[in-house]
Amino acid sequence: IGLNSQGMMIVPHPGLAFTIQTVVTLITGTIFVMWLGERITERGIGNGISLIIFAGIVGRLPGALVSIYQDVFVLQQTGFITAIFLGIFMFAIVAFVVLMTESQRRIPVTYAKQVRGRKVYGGQSTHIPLRLNTAGVIPVIFAQAFMMFPSSIAMFFPNSGIDTWVNTHLAPGGAVYITIYTLLIILFAYVYTAITFNPQDLADNMKKYGGFIPGRKPGKSTAKYIEKVLVRVTLPGAIFLAGIAVMPMLMTRHANVNFMFGGTSLLIVVGVALETLRQIETHLLMRHYDGFLSKGKIRGRR
Secondary structure, three states: OOOOOOOOOOOOOOOHHHHHHHHHHHHHHHHHHHHHHHHHHHHOOOOHHHHHHHHHHHOOHHHHHHHHHHHHHHOOOOOHHHHHHHHHHHHHHHHHHHHHHHOEEEEEEEEOOEEEOOEEEOOOEEEEEEEOOOOOOHHHHHHHHHHHHHHHHHOOOOOOHHHHHHHHHOOOOOHHHHHHHHHHHHHHHHHHHHHHOOHHHHHHHHHHOOEEOOOOOOOHHHHHHHHHHHHHHHHHHHHHHHHHHHHHHHHHHHOOOOOOOOHHHHHHHHHHHHHHHHHHHHHHHHHHHHOOOOOOOOOOOO
């Protein structure tokens, strides 16, 4: 509430009882939502918390469509041709986000043949999928959190030089704000990818099971090659994240166009939808093959 109101007081005279009640209500609601998300994950399909966030974002879609209808046909603030153009543009943006989310760089891997007794293991070729957007939406969230620090600190110094400078130079949509915001997203994309993806561990596991990249020695040489490819792949993914996050600000500031979703919301919606679809396909495939087994573990619910 405080962030959305830009520090303005919503309750005129909040007392101690109101503060305690608000804290208890927020904590209780958070715990309930977390419990509900765990139940969805355990008994349903997909990640429960992600689906709840997805539903909250998509739930704003009807209101946004009604607002667009009023702007075009009732208030006539937006031309019909402009509305059609924006619709096509948004469809293209969503398609581009899906394309970049699913894009990956495949590193070929070959497993040497191993003879154990009378059986031959290995001898297969596979690949290591390195996604362009390995970090997901996390860099955008971290960058947003860091960009909130100056305005939060400036609130403690009203009518001062700090407050004036922050409101002038670090206002959302300004040139300085967008530049710093973009650099932070790219930085956090590399940092988060380096934390979550360890090329050395991957190379050691490949060496342990007889896997190797053609033209590369197993071990350190393989790890360095994977790291080199990962660094190259992360850059376009980070630029893509920064572009999607900054685009609504630029369109709102320079073209006077309000987007239904922000960049973060769009990335979350697309990511959750694709992941849920993959899990549904896997579930249906398991049910299909389970029908050929006499003692299958998966059965339709009645």
